[in-house]
Amino acid sequence: MPAFPRFREQWVRPALFFGNNFISLIGGAITSASAFVLIGFWLVDAFGHGGSRNPYIGILLDFLLPGLFLFGLALIPVGMLLRRAQLRRADKIPAAFPRIDFNDPVFRHGVDIVLVATFINFVILGTATYRGVAYMDTVSFCGQTCHVMAPEGTAYPVSTHSGVACVECHIGSGVAGYLHAKVNGTKQLIEVLRNHYPAPIMPNDMLPPASQTCLHCHRADTWIGDKILLQTTFGDDEENTPSRSLILLPVGGRALNGKLSGIHGAHLGHIEYISTDSTHQTIHYVAKTEPNGTVTEFMDTDRRTAMKGIRRTMDCTDCHNRVAHSFDTPTHAVDTSMLADAISPKLPYIHQQSVALLRATYTSPAQARTRIVDALDHYYQTRYPQVWQSNQPQIAQAAARLVAIWSQNVFPFLRVTWGTHPDNIGHDDYPGCTRCHDGSHNTASGKSIPSDCSTCHNVLSIDDTNRKQLADLGLQ
Ligand code: HEC
Ligand code: HEC
Ligand code: HEC
Ligand code: HEC
Ligand code: HEC
Known part of the structure; x- marks a missing residue:
């Protein structure tokens, strides 16, 4: 007998004959339905629009759906083996297996069952997956479902960015950002399931650069100009005597004449630094690259020590690191x-x-x-x-x-307590600006990153208990 007819006689016909049982038919329907859903979501993912960027979606699309696919696939031979054993016990296995014949009502009935069940499974699975994907993009999934996110989930709703989804800042754009987040998300989920996660959870260098997050909404050189900051503190005396500090901060930006100035303007060039801890509190090396390519290096120790650590290009999050979940002192x-x-x-x-x-x-x-x-x-x-x-x-x-x-x-x-997550704006409670502007980061020729008070602001009054100046400004 030639190969194909033999294959048909010895494999296809017995398979269809034994496969015509409830378990195998349902298995076939589960497999085909999950395949359709998977292909659908892969297409949406590949062609972009509507594809979610949440890392945990990987769990749904890469584990649960393929798992269901394999489960359905496994049901098919299980059903076939059970039916064969049953028929063998009853001694009803035919000598010759029936031909595949669409006029055969038994065969047609089996095909109908698979089609209808596939459709029903497809609707159920598709809806469930779609809802799962949509849910995983919500802030409640990231910030509330997962108990290890409790600190950030608590601080976030009262922040200026409470309207910005976690994924907007935590997942970079493009396929690379997506894959990166997926691998990371899966790793973290496994850590949580094994109850074996770092405590406290510190920012790692997984945060995408600001160009892929903050700058989707903000412009780096927007002209902000001067900002006045009034700070009131109360004393530890019996009367809790209030005192006030008033400073004028030239935040700057790009002015109408095209020139960069102020605090923003000063760092819009290319500044790199090397730090020795995950929150970048200890910085021994800073390098500023001018537009013409000359590099000025500032160090606060010998070169060998200064060059050890994590290298980063300075961006918005080096000063505004707690805009979405800030912890107080x-x-x-x-x-x-x-x-x-x-x-x-x-x-x-x-x-x-x-x-x-x-x-x-x-x-x-x-x-x-x-x-x-x-x-x-x-x-x-x-x-x-x-x-x-x-x-x-x-x-x-x-x-x-x-x-x-x-x-x-x-x-x-x-193990999150006071000071675990330092805020880098200012210098009062944490080193902040003085991580670099401390007068001891010097070039080989002895020039330092400027650190006198007037570099960054005009101090109009400091810890002032005399209210006259503030009263003059109408700030009482
Ligand atoms: C506006 C941008 C932004 C949004 C929105 C945002 N984050 Fe963050 N997140 C950051 C930045 C920036 C850091 C790095 C903090 C640092 O370096 O000190 C960070 C750090 C973290 C860390 C590391 C630990 C820590 O507190 O530093 C966790 C965990 C985290 N974010 C979770 C979340 C969760 C959960 C949400 C949503 C409820 C969220 N983030 C929303 C910007 C954001
Ligand atoms: C989805 C858009 C969006 C993204 C992404 C975003 N922001 Fe904002 N940001 C806003 C809006 C809108 C406001 C104004 C909020 C208000 O005034 O209530 C704002 C306000 C701010 C402010 C002023 C208020 C404050 O908290 O000091 C800073 C600073 C800021 N953003 C920095 C950042 C940084 C840094 C990032 C990236 C880590 C970022 N933003 C990402 C939309 C965004
Ligand atoms: C060198 C530190 C530093 C860097 C880098 C920096 N900022 Fe700022 N920014 C400040 C300071 C200081 C202020 C004023 C003080 C404050 O708002 O607490 C400020 C204020 C702001 C404000 C508030 C303006 C307002 O009207 O209240 C926004 C928005 C902002 N920055 C966005 C950004 C964005 C976006 C980036 C990245 C392109 C960035 N900043 C980079 C230090 C920085
Ligand atoms: C990672 C290091 C680093 C941090 C952190 C940092 N700066 Fe700077 N800053 C620099 C460098 C480098 C220069 C350029 C110095 C030079 O050109 O001599 C600079 C320049 C400046 C200038 C211009 C000084 C001048 O006279 O030209 C201002 C203003 C300034 N920074 C304010 C701030 C403020 C405010 C903060 C905190 C919110 C801050 N910086 C945080 C590294 C840093
Ligand atoms: C490298 C920049 C920089 C230098 C140098 C600097 N400051 Fe500041 N300072 C800031 C910034 C930025 C803030 C605003 C913090 C905020 O937005 O909450 C600030 C805030 C303040 C405040 C307001 C209240 C507070 O404590 O937060 C006072 C007072 C103050 N600085 C005093 C000084 C004095 C005095 C010096 C000199 C010994 C000095 N600063 C040097 C950047 C600087």
Whole structure:
């Protein structure tokens, strides 16, 4: 017998004969439906529009759907083997297998079942996958579903970028960014499932450059000009004496005459640096490349030490690193709450007590709540019984505010605490600008990155308790 007819006699006909059973037919339908869905999503992905950039979609498209495909495929021989065993027991295996004949109602019936079941499976799977993909792009998936994202998920809704999806800043554009994120996302998901993830989770160098994220919405050289910053702090004395600092920041940008100036203008050229930690707090080497190609290198140590670490090109996120999820400091959080009267400045020593209570160590939010509430109440009851008598609501409100501040900034289970995620704008609470502008990053010839106060701003008043100047400006 020639090869093809023999193949048909010995394989195709028995396969169709045994395959005509419920399990195999359903298996065939699952396989074909998942194949259609997969191909559909691959096409959407390849031709761009509507393709999601979320890394976890990889789990759906690369694991779950192919898994279902294989499962359906495996059901086919299982069903066939079961049917053969059943027929063999009943001694009903025919000597010659029936021909493939579309007029044969039994055969036609099998084909009908597969077609109908494929269609139903396709609709179910397609809808489920589409909804899964859409869901994974939401902020709630990134920031809330995954408990290890709790710090960022908590800080994000109150940030200026709460309308910007996590994926906009965390996933670079193009196929490379997508693949990169997919590999990373899968790795992280496995870490979380194994309950074996880094704590705290620090920014790694996986963040795409600003050109692929921030600059989709912002223009790097927009003229911003001068900004006035007024900062109020309260003292640790009994009266919580307020003091104010007022500075004028020339943020600059590209002016109408085409010239770059100010803080933005100064860094729009090409500046590279080498840091020794993931948050880039320790910088030993900075290099500025002029438009004509000359490179000026600034170092704060000998060359060998300076060249060790992570090399980066400076961009927006080197100063604005906490625009979407910023963590506060105890002092600043208490100051802003007191300014808004959420913590009453009328309570004696409230600034000092609040900061101390926030800085204490608590193992859980529940413990923080009871300890803070009790401690503040106890303080006024024993030290200022009169104040305690007449200011119950204010004391309770202050305690509640402190508990809220603590819960938004400290996450013991992830070892995230005050200062874990430094903010690089300014220099008050963290090194910030002074990571480079500290007077000790020098060129070989001794020129340093400028560091005197007037390099970056006009200090109009500093920790001023005399309100006259501010009153003159109408800022009381
Ligand atoms: C506007 C841009 C932007 C958005 C939107 C954004 N992030 Fe970030 N994210 C950043 C930047 C910039 C860093 C690096 C921070 C640094 O270097 O200190 C970062 C760092 C992180 C880190 C590392 C740990 C840390 O806090 O530094 C995590 C985790 C993270 N983001 C999660 C999220 C989640 C979850 C969302 C959505 C709820 C989100 N991000 C939205 C810009 C963004
Ligand atoms: C999807 C668009 C979008 C992306 C992406 C985006 N921003 Fe913004 N950003 C905005 C909008 C809109 C505002 C104004 C928000 C407001 O005033 O409430 C803003 C405001 C800001 C501000 C001023 C307010 C503040 O928080 O200080 C800074 C700084 C800023 N963005 C930096 C960045 C940086 C850095 C990145 C990249 C890590 C980035 N943005 C990514 C849309 C975006
Ligand atoms: C060298 C540090 C530095 C770099 C780099 C930098 N900025 Fe800024 N930017 C500042 C400072 C300082 C301010 C003013 C202080 C503030 O807003 O807290 C500011 C202010 C802003 C504002 C707020 C303007 C307003 O009206 O409130 C926006 C928006 C902004 N920057 C966007 C960007 C973008 C986009 C990039 C990247 C192209 C960038 N910045 C790079 C330091 C920097
Ligand atoms: C990674 C290092 C680095 C960081 C961080 C940094 N700068 Fe700079 N900055 C430089 C370098 C390098 C120059 C160019 C110095 C030169 O040309 O001599 C510069 C120049 C400037 C200038 C222009 C000075 C002049 O007189 O020409 C200003 C203003 C400035 N920076 C402000 C800031 C502010 C504000 C911050 C923080 C928000 C900051 N820088 C953070 C590296 C840095
Ligand atoms: C390399 C730039 C740079 C240098 C040098 C610098 N500052 Fe600042 N400073 C800033 C920036 C940027 C801010 C704004 C921070 C913000 O937006 O919250 C700031 C904020 C301040 C504030 C406002 C309140 C606060 O504490 O945040 C005071 C006061 C101040 N600086 C004083 C000084 C004094 C005094 C010096 C000199 C010893 C100095 N600065 C040197 C960049 C600089």
